[in-house]
Amino acid sequence: MSGFQRIAVLGSTGSIGESTLDVIARHPDRLAVYALSAHSRMEKLAQQARASGARVVVVPDDAARQRFFQAWPDRTPLPEVRVGASALADTAADPDCDTVMAAIVGAAGLPSALAAARAGKRVLLANKEALVAAGSLFMAAVRDHGAELLPIDSEHNAIFQCLPHGDRAAAPTRPAAGVRRLILTASGGPFRDRDPAELHGITPAQACAHPNWSMGRKISVDSATMANKGLEVIEAHWLFAMPRERIEVLIHPQSVVHSMVEYEDGSVLAQLGQPDMRTPIAYGLGFPERLASGVGLLDLARWGRLDFEKPDLRRFPCLGLAFDALSAGQGACIALNAANEIAVDAFLHDRLPYTRIPQVIAETLEWHAGRPSVTLNHLDDVLAEDAAARAHAAGSVPAVAS
Numbered sequence: 001m002s003g004f005q006r007i008a009v010l011g012s013t014g015s016i017g018e019s020t021l022d023v024i025a026r027h028p029d030r031l032a033v034y035a036l037s038a039h040s041r042m043e044k045l046a047q048q049a050r051a052s053g054a055r056v057v058v059v060p061d062d063a064a065r066q067r068f069f070q071a072w073p074d075r076t077p078l079p080e081v082r083v084g085a086s087a088l089a090d091t092a093a094d095p096d097c098d099t100v101m102a103a104i105v106g107a108a109g110l111p112s113a114l115a116a117a118r119a120g121k122r123v124l125l126a127n128k129e130a131l132v133a134a135g136s137l138f139m140a141a142v143r144d145h146g147a148e149l150l151p152i153d154s155e156h157n158a159i160f161q162c163l164p165h166g167d168r169a170a171a172p173t174r175p176a177a178g179v180r181r182l183i184l185t186a187s188g189g190p191f192r193d194r195d196p197a198e199l200h201g202i203t204p205a206q207a208c209a210h211p212n213w214s215m216g217r218k219i220s221v222d223s224a225t226m227a228n229k230g231l232e233v234i235e236a237h238w239l240f241a242m243p244r245e246r247i248e249v250l251i252h253p254q255s256v257v258h259s260m261v262e263y264e265d266g267s268v269l270a271q272l273g274q275p276d277m278r279t280p281i282a283y284g285l286g287f288p289e290r291l292a293s294g295v296g297l298l299d300l301a302r303w304g305r306l307d308f309e310k311p312d313l314r315r316f317p318c319l320g321l322a323f324d325a326l327s328a329g330q331g332a333c334i335a336l337n338a339a340n341e342i343a344v345d346a347f348l349h350d351r352l353p354y355t356r357i358p359q360v361i362a363e364t365l366e367w368h369a370g371r372p373s374v375t376l377n378h379l380d381d382v383l384a385e386d387a388a389a390r391a392h393a394a395g396s397v398p399a400v401a402s
Ligand code: NAD
Pocket: 010, 011, 012, 013, 014, 015, 016, 017, 037, 038, 039, 040, 102, 103, 104, 105, 106, 108, 109, 126, 127, 128, 129, 152, 153, 154, 213, 214, 215, 216, 217, 218, 219, 277
């Protein structure tokens, strides 16, 4: 896409949302904010809307709308305020916007991401849970409606950069020619070297203290358990039409190599850079051109060495569970993601010990395996399956911490 882009940033108050606004503000000649959305933190949303000149904001309900009005400075013209989940999907498909940054956390971001794809937008996809829950539906929407899909997750953005592609972002139906494997790197999170027996009393603050990346709380916990890498394996499967056996995970504690593509001739291409999400975001916004992102230079001499090792699935059971779910099919992936969201939320609210997170996922996958299989051809089918898995997972979370 060349020329001026009007952008809807869905989930603008989050970590990815803020980084996106930072990159957009660096390029007023070619990028402008059209719409912003947030689920809470209305003061922050008002401040962002004012600074970016957004024409539209989307808030979850009337109470949030009131808080937004209260936070809005007098004498400044108000943006249009839209309310509710359907307004979110409508805004993603709005003819007045060209590009949608899908940066809502969790499966809650699926309907709006899908609406953007169905409206043929340039979709910058940070919301990996949307692909995990509805990969085939989402990729078919991209293909059928001529959307342009640019992966923002740093690993997938790295792989996208290392794959051969023309000047447009496609939704492939088979692996790129000549590619043998995709190698996703993972930092290993804050507990990479901890004895699993010591993890029982881990607090949310400890789990969210990521050594390399600054991120939202849910993905920070996912990084500690490596559920995040599991979700990313499923994400890579859908984005690049790559079978499970040809997706490898390597722990790379420095988070400098963001992922790699191995070719049949033995070549391995990698993308390197600082661990700062503004690089993949700028790539998505500028594609196929490169934009300044504000990210500093990578000083490899300062690093001196880069380390790689295979992950230990006994230490990180959530990663193994994600490989299992991918083999079992789309319904199992929905159950895995739903159970993880329920378990992580309970952990963040002190209702579940850290070490129970993989158990809730495993129990929900077992429950799912015993259910009759259902067709998942429509968004409503996916949402119903997601709701059933959430209800089951919630039942295995104690009302108070044990
Ligand atoms: P975050 O928690 O910082 O922000 C989430 C945003 O979503 C907020 O604006 C919030 O208001 C909104 N939101 C939350 N629940 C919602 C709901 N039910 N309905 C509508 N909006 C809702 O999260 P983040 O770290 O920015 O991550 C966003 C997405 O990007 C996630 O899917 C995450 O996995 C992915 N991602 C993040 C990073 C990162 O570095 N932060 C990297 C790669 C991928």
